[in-house]
Amino acid sequence: MIREFNLHPELRSQINPVPRRALHVAKTDAGNVDYLYDNVPYGRLFHTIASALAVSQAYDDIYIWPGTYAESITNALTNLRLMGVGGWGEVTVAPVSSNGYVGAVTDSVVSGIQWLEPSAAGGTAAFAATSLYGSTISDCLFTGKTGNVGSVGLRIGAEVSAASQNMFQSTITRCLFDASGGRTKEWAYAILLGQYDATTDSDTRVFAYSEISYNTIYAEERGISLKIDAANGGGVIKNNIIGSRQNSGQTSTYGIEASGDSTDLLTKLLDNRIAAGSDAIVGFTTGNVMGNIVSVGAGAPTSETGQ
Numbered sequence: 001m002i003r004e005f006n007l008h009p010e011l012r013s014q015i016n017p018v019p020r021r022a023l024h025v026a027k028t029d030a031g032n033v034d035y036l037y038d039n040v041p042y043g044r045l046f047h048t049i050a051s052a053l054a055v056s057q058a059y060d061d062i063y064i065w066p067g068t069y070a071e072s073i074t075n076a077l078t079n080l081r082l083m084g085v086g087g088w089g090e091v092t093v094a095p096v097s098s099n100g101y102v103g104a105v106t107d108s109v110v111s112g113i114q115w116l117e118p119s120a121a122g123g124t125a126a127f128a129a130t131s132l133y134g135s136t137i138s139d140c141l142f143t144g145k146t147g148n149v150g151s152v153g154l155r156i157g158a159e160v161s162a163a164s165q166n167m168f169q170s171t172i173t174r175c176l177f178d179a180s181g182g183r184t185k186e187w188a189y190a191i192l193l194g195q196y197d198a199t200t201d202s203d204t205r206v207f208a209y210s211e212i213s214y215n216t217i218y219a220e221e222r223g224i225s226l227k228i229d230a231a232n233g234g235g236v237i238k239n240n241i242i243g244s245r246q247n248s249g250q251t252s253t254y255g256i257e258a259s260g261d262s263t264d265l266l267t268k269l270l271d272n273r274i275a276a277g278s279d280a281i282v283g284f285t286t287g288n289v290m291g292n293i294v295s296v297g298a299g300a301p302t303s304e305t306g307q
Contacts, residue, residue, distance in 0.1 A: 020081075021060045023052045027067035036065070049073055049082075049093070056080055064113065066090040072118075073101045077108040077135075084112030088176075089141055092116060095126070102128040105135045105170075114141035117151055117187070125155035125192070132156050132170045132210075144179040144187045147220070150196040153177045153187045157194050157205065157227075166206040167193055167235075177217045179245070186244060190219040194227025194260065205260065207267060209234040217242045221253050223274070226267075226283075227260040235267040243275040250275040255294065258283030 025046045026036050036045055046052040052062050053075035066086045072095045084091030092114040093100040100115045102125075115126040126142050129135075142153035154175075156167045177190035189196055191212060194205055205228045213236070217223045223242035242255045255274030258267070259282075267284060271291040274280040280294035 019059075021057065023056060023060055023062045024065065025049050025052050025062065025069075026065040027069075050075060053077075053080075053082075064091045068092045068094050070094050070096055071100070072096045072098050074103055076103040076106070077110070078104070078106045079108060081109040082111075082113070083109070084114075086112075088112075088139075089114045093126075098124055099128045100126045102130065104131045105129040105133070105137075106131070107134040109136045109138070111136070111138045111140065114143055115153070117142075117144045117146055117148075117153075117185075119146060124150075125152035127153070128155045128157075130156075130158055132167045134169045136171045136173070137175065138171070138173045140175045142175060142177045142187070142190065144177075144185050147179075147185045149188055151188045152192050152196055153190045153219075155189075155192045155196075157192075167208070167210045168206060169209045171211045171213070172215065173211065173213045175215045177215065177219060177223075179218065184246060186218050186220040186246060188219065188221045189225050190217040190222070190242075191215075191224045192222075192227075193225070196225075207235045211235065212237045213239050215240045218245050219251050220244055220246055221251060222257055223251055223254070223276075224256045225254070226258045228258055233266045236270060237267060238270040238272065241273045250277045250295070250297075252277045254278060254282050255280040256282075256284075 023044050023046065024036055024040050028047050049064060049069055049071055050073050056062060058079035061081045064084050071093060091112060094116045095118045098118055117126050118124045144151055172191060177187055179185035193207055207226050207228060212224060217240060224237060237256060242251065243249050244251050255276040256269060256272065267288060269281060269284055269289045269292060274292065274294045276296055280296050281289055281292065
């Protein structure tokens with residue numbers, strides 16, 4: 001005789017997980033829209049990303065079909081997978097005025113989408129995660145198009161204030177940060193934790209138990225910049241290629257930078273390839289910097305131990 005136990009709801013959900021729904025987003029003039037109308041259940045097909053997110057539930061999968069979506073998305077991403085369908089650059093978010101995306105990203109996946117730079121003044125990011133917790137951003141394009149001072153591909157943290165700008169148990173991987181319309185249109189900062197123009201502040205910024213890996217970054221000023229407090233730990237930045245199509249192939253300032261209230265004592269930098277004009281790696285503890293090959297200024301490539 002099989003006996004049924006009265007399990008706690010959280011344990012029961014692990015045994016019988018909630019099935020994932022599939023929501024689809026397609027342009028009204030897309031070539032595949034008729035196919036989708038015929039094959040997607042009623043109520044599961046949308047023509048904007050924001051409208052799909054507005055009705056989404058935890059654990060939904062949102063598939064975005066090829067096209068350019070002129071949107072500035074502000075819905076928080078929580079327990080969702082937001083995925084472009086097709087090859088690189090086939091799904092593009094072209095923001096109307098400000099960020100392509102701004103909001104908290106928690107326990108979610110974002111992949112296969114091209115995020116274009118807004119046309120606004122410097123300091124506005126294509127993708128602005130006010131916080132990044134337990135999430136993965138992978139296989140995305142971040143494309144600059146103005147060359148504005150302070151332009152940012154992927155920002156973690158608030159647009160203006162400096163509070164609670166955390167990347168925790170998250171991954172940014174296999175992304176390309178580049179430019180369209182000429183090499184002078186590159187990002188000022190490709191990946192930025194914090195404010196682009198801030199050097200120090202008293203708020204806690206954390207890069208902890210996270211990974212930035214296998215990205216290819218072309219940036220005019222800084223490839224990866226962490227404006228941090230002292231509470232970092234368990235993070236790794238590895239196997240990234242960082243340079244510029246300007247400045248003789250080098251970022252004008254730093255390849256990977258930690259600055260703010262404290263030197264980064266715990267993040268490990270492993271096997272990155274960096275070409276920088278001023279310094280390839282700055283603000284990290286020497287013992288945590290291993291196997292990086294760098295070129296600074298007119299110098300030949302060398303092994304970098306950090307400083």
